[in-house]
Amino acid sequence: MDLAELHALLTPEGLRLVDDLGEIGSTDDVAAAVSRLRRDGHSPDLVSAVVDQARLRTRARAKFDTFAGRMLFTRAGLEQATRLGVAARHAARFRAAGIERVADLGCGIGGDALGMAGLGLNVLAVDADEVTAALAAYNLAPFGDAVAVQHGRAEDTDLSGVDAVWLDPARRTAGHTETTRVGAGDWSPSLEWVFDLAERMPAGIKLGPAFDRARIPHGVEAQWISVDGSTIELVVWSGILARPGVARSALVIRGDSAAELTAPADSADEPVRTLGEFIHEPEGAVIRARLIGEVARELEAGMVAPGIAYLTGDAAVTSPFVQTFRVREQLPFDVKRLGAALRERGIGTLEIKKRGVDIDPAVLRTKLKLRGDASATLILTKMDGKRVAILADRVSATT
Incomplete structure (x- = not known):
């Protein structure tokens, strides 16, 4: 999504059209919607933005359920967003630790901030991309003064009054109109900055599940998460957000059930044995x-x-x-x-x-x-x- 599409979308007419379109799943549905909107005299920018959002809302139900029906997305932002159920589990850890205000640095379209605000936390949501920050502000608007959204760099954010931070450092570069995955050596903000901040205040750091284990800092909890058979992320927890005696965790979620395995360190494998039943x-x-x-x-x-x-x-x-x-x-x-x-x-x-x-x-x-x-x-x-x-x-x- 570029700025022209964003400006066309964030109007009473644009938002009404998205709501009126409802779910769009197939290519035939897209073609029919485009033809109908163009026939009604709407501009190409508006038609493109509206149809794209209707299609993204349909896809987003898998992550955000009924909340998707009032949210706005970029394609990559939806792909990288934390599932709402998982975000709620992250938020519950902040709340259980007595945290009241969290800075979500690199908030994307607002998935994790949505989980935090939904559990009563105050959130400062920050993203370096202008379009993404605008979409996050729209998605988080129902929470009123409990959430503040800023367009800016994580490194430049004033963290006074913040109890803890949530970071997703590897997935976006500032100045792009579409959220993108960056290369292995192009973390934004840098891992050095992220891990240094995590030493100074409680933090949750969202990383890819294949993140190099040798780069995980000492003294933190590393939690890998699988959802319905797919391993989706690694979260590094520091400070009071890391549970005492837990250095390794595997959280397995299937449907509405969840189970977790924890240990103070990597576990030694059992010996090889002959094929059993x-x-x-x-x-x-x-x-x-x-x-x-x-x-x-x-x-x-x-x-x-x-x-x-x-x-x-x-x-x-x-x-x-x-x-x-x-x-x-x-x-x-x-x-x-x-x-x-x-x-x-x-x-x-x-x-x-x-x-x-x-x-x-x-x-x-x-x-x-x-x-x-x-x-x-x-x-x-x-x-x-x-x-x-x-x-x-x-x-x-x-x-």
Whole structure:
């Protein structure tokens, strides 16, 4: 979104048109909306801004539920915004620590600030991009004086009267009309500045889940978060926001339920063991937090191979920290023989999972020439230094 589209959108006419359009999902819906608005005499800038917002609101429901219906977005801003449910969990940590006023430095379209204000915190929201800051101000307007939005650099923000800070340093550059991801060495604000600030006052720092662990400061809590099977972020907590005795945390959220695994340090893996009745695939947050060993001990399981994040065991237990599969049998790894074996068993629907082997599941699926009404999971990995193919069935969490 550029300034011309922003100015066209932030008018009574523009906002009314967005509300009137409702949800727009398909390309056909977009084409029909554009044609109708142009036929009604609206300008190209206004039509582009309005239709884009209607489409973004439709996509945003996955993150913001009904709140999306009165918010405004940029495409990248929506992509990078924290899900409202996760933002509320972050906000709850600030509130539990007795924090009253938070500076959200690099607020984007206001997702985290929305969670904080929704739990009664006072928020100073700051973004270096003019368009993004304007959208954040609109999105946070319902909270009135509890939220102040500023267009400016995090480094230049007056933090007097602020109890703690929330930072998302890696995802935007000042002066752009569209929020963008920056390169590995182009953090804005710089990591040095961010981590120095976190030493001086309580902070939550949102980073990508693949962030270099060697760069995580000492004396903080590092919390990896998975939502519905996807590992979405790493949050580094400092000061009173870091829980005593917790250096590593894996928070796993599925639907409305959540479970957390914590430890004072990385956990040592359990020894390798022979293939049992079950294979367990740890959640991404557990793997990133290096707490696989903690889960293995809980499940009475061992590693299938050194350095491969699959566990195996015989205990019929389930855990929120893994996806569990009941082993049927081992099959030959040769593609032709494997395809023949699957067709013989009538398996036409196949979930393919892999770790430790260089295979493209999409290409393999084509070569297997599946047919039949049955379904199964195929796990491709290494055991005893050799590639193995394991036919299995998913075990539901209620089994």
